[in-house]
Amino acid sequence: MSEYGARLLRKSGWKAGHGVGRDRDKEVDALLGVLPGELRPAGLGLGAVPKDAFDDVLRRSKEGRAAEGAKGQAAAKPAAVAARLAGGGWDSDSPMDDDAPDSRGVAWLVPGIRVRVVSRGLRGGSLFRKKAEVVDVPREGVAVLELDGGGGTVAGVEAADLETALPRAQGAVLCVGGRHRGRRGTLMHRDKAAQVAVVHLDAVGGWDWLPDVLATVSFDHVAEHVIH
Numbered sequence: 001m002s003e004y005g006a007r008l009l010r011k012s013g014w015k016a017g018h019g020v021g022r023d024r025d026k027e028v029d030a031l032l033g034v035l036p037g038e039l040r041p042a043g044l045g046l047g048a049v050p051k052d053a054f055d056d057v058l059r060r061s062k063e064g065r066a067a068e069g070a071k072g073q074a075a076a077k078p079a080a081v082a083a084r085l086a087g088g089g090w091d092s093d094s095p096m097d098d099d100a101p102d103s104r105g106v107a108w109l110v111p112g113i114r115v116r117v118v119s120r121g122l123r124g125g126s127l128f129r130k131k132a133e134v135v136d137v138p139r140e141g142v143a144v145l146e147l148d149g150g151g152g153t154v155a156g157v158e159a160a161d162l163e164t165a166l167p168r169a170q171g172a173v174l175c176v177g178g179r180h181r182g183r184r185g186t187l188m189h190r191d192k193a194a195q196v197a198v199v200h201l202d203a204v205g206g207w208d209w210l211p212d213v214l215a216t217v218s219f220d221h222v223a224e225h226v227i228h
Contacts, residue, residue, distance in 0.1 A: 106141030107141075108159070108221070108223075109134060109140075109141055109159045109162070110137060110176060111135060111137055112133075112226050112227075113133070113134050113164065113224060113226065114133055114148075114165040114167070114223060115131070115143075115145070115165055115223065116130070116132075116162065116164075117157075117161060117162060119160070119162075121161070122157065122161060130147060131147075132148055132151075132154070133145065133226045141158060142157065144156075163219075163220070164220060164222060165223060166187060166197060166219065166222065166223065166224055168187070169188065169190075170186060170187065171186070171187050171224060172186060173185055173186065173197075173199055173222050173224060173225050174225040175217060175221055175222050176221060176222065176223050177218070177220060177221035180199075180215055180217060180221070183201050183204065185199045185201040185202050185215075186199065186200045186202075187199055187222075190219075195220075196216050198217075199214070199216075199222060200212065200213075200214055201214070
């Protein structure tokens with residue numbers, strides 16, 4: 001409103017912030033039913049969102065997806081895991097983020113993981129407890145192994161003769177069973193008594209985006225990921 005027009009209205013009894021005519025004694029905000037306006041930050045274009053607000057929306061979105069993926073488990077559970085690790089220990093009674101250890105079948109055997117021979121029947125027992133890399137899976141449940149330390153190649157080894165082998169802490173791992181199957185991550189802690197590992201799962205990009213998260217996984221469902 002121009003100063004000239006405001007001056008004319010004031011001569012007619014108008015007051016700033018009030019209506020005109022029969023509603024002259026009512027405040028404008030009460031007439032319009034709106035809240036007082038808020039100035040936009042300097043330099044922020046129409047429709048743009050301040051960075052702090054955008055970061056907050058992104059954070060809440062990630063938290064929501066993590067909670068959905070946990071199927072009703074507490075969304076703060078990964079933070080609780082981190083706190084326990086930071087405290088120097090892990091409670092073997094901690095709940096699992098995983099399926100039962102015996103639910104993996106034989107499809108867990110995939111190339112690029114490290115395993116341990118648990119059968120005494122291979123080569124007269126000379127391979128018992130030896131570690132190897134799975135270099136090929138010609139058919140489901142049957143592997144071709146490259147023994148550690150230049151021990152040669154062994155073909156036709158069945159999944160029942162093997163178990164997953166884990167790296168040292170901070171080593172790369174691949175989930176080969178359970179609901180996290182196919183996800184890569186980093187080994188944070190292992191609990192031999194409970195036969196579970198705490199794994200920092202990497203985020204998954206693309207249309208099926210998943211956030212990075214700490215998960216408690218059965219030894220049977222995770223193996224060292226061999227990266228050449």
